[in-house]
Amino acid sequence: MSGPLSGSVVSREVIDRPVLVTYRAVCAQNQRSPYHRVGNVAREDAVLSTMQDVPLLISRILTHGSAIHGTSQVTTWTGEDEPHRRSFAEIGARAAQLAHALREDLGVCDDDRVATLMWNNAEHVEAYFAIPSMGAVLHTLNLRLPPEQLAWIVNHAADRVIIANGSLLPLLAPLLPHLKTVEHLVVSGPGDRSLLADATARVHEYDDLIAGKPTSYDWPELDERQAASMCYTSGTTGDPKGVVYSHRSIYLHSMQVNMAQSMGLTDEDTSLVVVPQFHVNAWGLPHATFMTGVNLLMPDRFLQPAPLAAMIESEKPTHAAAVPTIWQGLLGELTAHPRDVSSLTQVTIGGSACPPSLMEAFDKLGMRVCHAWGMTETSPLGTVARPPAGVAGTEEEFAYRLTQGRFPAGVEARLTGPGGERLPWDGESAGELEVRGPWIAGAYYNGPGADPLRPADKFSEDGWLKTGDVGTISADGYLTLTDRAKDVIKSGGEWISSVELENALMSHPEVAEAAVVAVPDEKWGERPLATVVLKEGATATFETLRAFLADESGIAKWQLPERWTVIEAVPKTSVGKFDKKVLRRQYAEGELDITRL
């Protein structure tokens, strides 16, 4: 008897756990047949599962994909005539080599963090598999973050190694003096190495480092709940928060992605992964595709509309995944410079809702857009907007596609109202979405040795994630999000949607822009403040706008704002979103000229 399985196949530990004892205690209050004993001890005659206790590990996905689907390919765009191609078998061999190099040459051990500052490419896929499979923790760095946040995150995670693309050295080099734990830099792909001349960390060439290493690795039999990878949220308030995925959560999430009602791809497919690998595990696609042999098409740094259109035409992906802004850009490009993109029939859109007009435009191109909702804390697959059976070809179908989608079996959902009450799934009651499941975060990483963070505004007492998203759930489980929780106005125990008021105001012909924010109110707790940007020559008064809301837009009387102001422009964040923090501050500090109706 040897090997990690032998001890646990028929282990009795299962029946000793507190959860079961609790259940037994309930049982014990009722009648029992005489030949059963119950209580706080393991029963000697308990029926034990006879199943093997095989942990769900990322190394198993890798060895499966590189053996059974060894001929499937990771194609990386290079901007040259011919993209770079590497088979899953080669990826498997090189991941083993990378693990050997990290272990033997760089001393990576235990749960050391190995960070990546990389585009989507074959080497990043190798890092995705090698680092968790050897027992270390992959930490994907978001190259869109401000440099000071990036440095803070590297120090907080205590990364020992950073693997970086050469093209990102101009971003990395200025950070180096601020990084406290990084001992090694590994550079892959073209880029000016002289930028690292002053680095105190040792600098390695990726390909040199792995050259000559064995092409297989005796992957350790880890606990499936061990940390596998981590990703920090770019929180708009406070420090970034680290979400730490386990082997178990990633494995289960990969299975879900592959289910027919999620993305449901097979080895006949090629997936263009535009969503960055530093963004929530690229929505799980690198792991999921190695389970089923789906080919990967990786754009590297070529994320502009023209090269994306070119790679679709030449590499003929059947599926693609990206945020709406990418699709908007691609649509413009295809309109200006038509290309044959007929291979691409399935498009997964997440990150934010897809405008209906964009969805219709892609329908006309033969690309079927499918909404998915998720966040860093949900791995990210939370919902997928595949319409239910029986609505194909009807108007209802489009309405279903505009929702955020339906929950898979692994994600439990509930809506919580402003007073903490549970709301029904009736398609009308709006509440904050809370979710539970094996690939949903229950805490945030809090640095070496510290207890994890469980802030009360993010996690309920019974362990559910508070998503911060507000919306409704229909009787058949389709989620429609309307607001961020911080943007709804809590007025006398009821919620008023600021988004709904804004859209109604902006539909008035004389209103250029409008933002609605919650302001404190002695009687109601909070009330809406309407801030309006009028078009030139507008004659509308606050009274006529208020009447317009009530009469033309069907806003309930109790939801109508009584505080109004005209502003020159709505303040915006660096990415162009309404910056309501500024308006709230201006109101609090008396900088706005308020009219009360």
Place this chain on the structure above:
Amino acid sequence: MSGPLSGSVVSREVIDRPVLVTYRAVCAQNQRSPYHRVGNVAREDAVLSTMQDVPLLISRILTHGSAIHGTSQVTTWTGEDEPHRRSFAEIGARAAQLAHALREDLGVCDDDRVATLMWNNAEHVEAYFAIPSMGAVLHTLNLRLPPEQLAWIVNHAADRVIIANGSLLPLLAPLLPHLKTVEHLVVSGPGDRSLLADATARVHEYDDLIAGKPTSYDWPELDERQAASMCYTSGTTGDPKGVVYSHRSIYLHSMQVNMAQSMGLTDEDTSLVVVPQFHVNAWGLPHATFMTGVNLLMPDRFLQPAPLAAMIESEKPTHAAAVPTIWQGLLGELTAHPRDVSSLTQVTIGGSACPPSLMEAFDKLGMRVCHAWGMTETSPLGTVARPPAGVAGTEEEFAYRLTQGRFPAGVEARLTGPGGERLPWDGESAGELEVRGPWIAGAYYNGPGADPLRPADKFSEDGWLKTGDVGTISADGYLTLTDRAKDVIKSGGEWISSVELENALMSHPEVAEAAVVAVPDEKWGERPLATVVLKEGATATFETLRAFLADESGIAKWQLPERWTVIEAVPKTSVGKFDKKVLRRQYAEGELDITRL
């Protein structure tokens, strides 16, 4: 802080386990940076996964299916004009009622075994979910077994309750005097209750028992490794062996069934489940369909070709699952009485290999046959014969479809040769298939309080299941089975396929039947004995048959039998298979007239 999740979300137990310590011990031999400690203690600065620790439970599949897919249906054939229809929402409500009744009226508690002696129907689906979800163990009884085996199995499992269909009381009633642990009988559906007049167990009507009970149940938060259901193999030698599935194994298996490369069904589909629910969880379909809303069409006791054809025509299933003999019968029926069966495009065949002629006949009907391989010990999904990308429309495609199929990511496979050596995946080296995975058995149930059985001929020392099947695996992971391990002849460290020799012999125009068995040989260990049934008027001699094997069938010289005998008929089992045990015994006892060439 309360609820079963609170304690384990960020538990540190992960890093205390022996597996990790072993890995650390390896790490410790190499260089480490000074700010890490390694050794046999949990490191204080370990990175813990921040994922919720939500167990994979059958109750979660039920609540998901009955809420999100509440309008999907379980349709049960009744033999009347109109089948019986019940929505997933109703199934969910009735499963809760059944659990209340079992708990409160029948005292079912802990891991009590509740057996079912039922056809495929809505009530059996309710039992599938209610019994494991409440923490008890579902024990499906195989109504095709000889009565004495059935009684042995009920006693061995110590079933407290049996839920039986009324139509099966003629089978159940004679067993009752032999059942030692059964306290309650619950009867569902039409049938003569007077057969139970002498029963000492209490008799209940299913519908009366659940009537008026609450339609929801506070399902306990069980350990996912707890026993959920059990199924005995009808072993050809020795006592039947019990396989005990866990919540975890069933949940993971259900996800796999739903992956696009397995059955990949969605709520647009209806699955005709001909494979009995007492046969390895009906190949996982009841669980898998509640995850995704696939409608279930259940034939109850109407398994004859005519009603099957009628239900396909009227209910229009898109998918069906059954063993080849069912399909053979259906094909005959459809040839004699053509019907519109065009809805049925996907057919999963398991249990034994589908003859190529049958596959081609179904292709012509527009039904795409897909092989799957598995056994009671594998839950059962072991392989699925979907051809790889790129072969559609070629001759290769049909060859791939005739294999047993490809392993999914959750099933690891290896081939072991006659000397215990590992064989390559080259499509030529034949060995015994061994498998490992989270839904593969690692032991057999051994009765209350006893340690599980791990016979050395069924489980390897490192915990893999020895399937007893012999075959090859291609480089791209397709399994082709050729023999049962007990039917191969181990000659001088090499294997000879008895099936190959038999097929070659039976292709001779004067041979009616032939069976080849291993017999002891002093020099080679084992050698083949050819037993031949000649057609009337045959003139072939053993010499001409032996030459035929070598010259016409390409059998290697060292594989040619030297022991020959003519028999009147090959002995057969009750289900018509060659009974080689009899031949081996006859040879051992000198009853056969052997010629040595």
